[in-house]
Amino acid sequence: MTATDTQTHASQCGCKGIRSCLLCERPKGQDHPLNGNEAKVKLHFCYDPVLQLALREDGKPSSFPFPGVFLWEDFLSEEEEKALVRQMDKDVWILSQSGRKKQDFGPKVNFKKRKVRLGGFQGLPAISQALVERMVQEPLLAGFQPVEQCNLNYHPERGSSIDPHLDDSWLWGERLVTVNMLSDSVLTMSLQAVQALELRPGSEKEEEEREVQVAVRLPRRSLVVLYGEARHKWKHAVHRRDVAARRLCSTYRELSAEFLPGGSQAEVGVKLLDVALSFSHTAG
Ligand SMILES: O=C(O)CCC(=O)C(=O)O
Numbered sequence: 001m002t003a004t005d006t007q008t009h010a011s012q013c014g015c016k017g018i019r020s021c022l023l024c025e026r027p028k029g030q031d032h033p034l035n036g037n038e039a040k041v042k043l044h045f046c047y048d049p050v051l052q053l054a055l056r057e058d059g060k061p062s063s064f065p066f067p068g069v070f071l072w073e074d075f076l077s078e079e080e081e082k083a084l085v086r087q088m089d090k091d092v093w094i095l096s097q098s099g100r101k102k103q104d105f106g107p108k109v110n111f112k113k114r115k116v117r118l119g120g121f122q123g124l125p126a127i128s129q130a131l132v133e134r135m136v137q138e139p140l141l142a143g144f145q146p147v148e149q150c151n152l153n154y155h156p157e158r159g160s161s162i163d164p165h166l167d168d169s170w171l172w173g174e175r176l177v178t179v180n181m182l183s184d185s186v187l188t189m190s191l192q193a194v195q196a197l198e199l200r201p202g203s204e205k206e207e208e209e210r211e212v213q214v215a216v217r218l219p220r221r222s223l224v225v226l227y228g229e230a231r232h233k234w235k236h237a238v239h240r241r242d243v244a245a246r247r248l249c250s251t252y253r254e255l256s257a258e259f260l261p262g263g264s265q266a267e268v269g270v271k272l273l274d275v276a277l278s279f280s281h282t283a284g
């Protein structure tokens with residue numbers, strides 16, 4: 001591979017620092033079907049949305065309650081999915097970290113300095129209005145007022161993924177709502193075993209040092225909500241191995257209490273919601 005090839009590949013990705021994707025790993029001969037952090041020793045569980053339990057995957061009889069995940073299968077019809085994807089692809093996809101591309105409809109935020117401003121934000125996409133009206137019919141989402149919609153575009157050719165993380169909770173509120181499109185995937189929740197399984201310290205050293213992973217199945221056209229412990233205590237990730245075909249998702253975020261009536265930044269919150277809920281963005 002020539003230097004020019006290397007530059008061409010590198011310029012197609014948006015990775016910085018420790019993040020990487022297949023496009024920037026390949027010229028260095030470091031491309032791998034798994035992400036780096038998938039090598040750690042794990043205890044694998046699978047989330048059962050009906051029982052709301054995490055069930056151990058290796059057949060050993062073990063499970064624990066897993067609150068904070070709500071799954072709405074077939075939230076979108078096939079026609080709606082087609083229309084949404086068509087609209088999204090009319091807008092520009094911006095290169096992002098770990099082989100993702102994104103489109104962000106929301107205020108400009110500096111999380112480190114805790115500053116938020118409208119910037120050029122003109123409102124959530126018009127096509128999302130009917131979806132928001134539908135989601136708030138679910139009692140768990142009563143009163144949900146999104147102030148941001150972030151669309152992500154994952155592709156196996158780029159080795160797209162998102163590393164384990166917690167979403168901000170200074171600006172963003174309790175419920176994170178994601179609509180999944182184009183392919184099935186898995187949201188992997190992770191936490192140190194000592195916390196997840198409430199092991200007695202010093203009881204089983206090896207088990208304590210392991211990480212518990214709970215696989216939440218995300219069917220195509222479903223909606224998933226993270227709240228409570230699954231929002232604030234467990235990290236979430238989408239691993240490279242779970243992106244088998246192009247996947248698009250839209251994450252909707254509401255404001256935290258600080259930006260709602262009674263909060264110290266309530267006035268800012270009113271302005272942000274006013275713009276967001278005008279649903280005035282039209283693609284193209
Ligand atoms: O792709 C997903 O479903 C998760 C996205 C996510 O966690 C995020 O944007 O913060």
Ligand SMILES: [Fe+2]
Binds near residue numbers: 165236
């Ligand atoms: Fe997230």
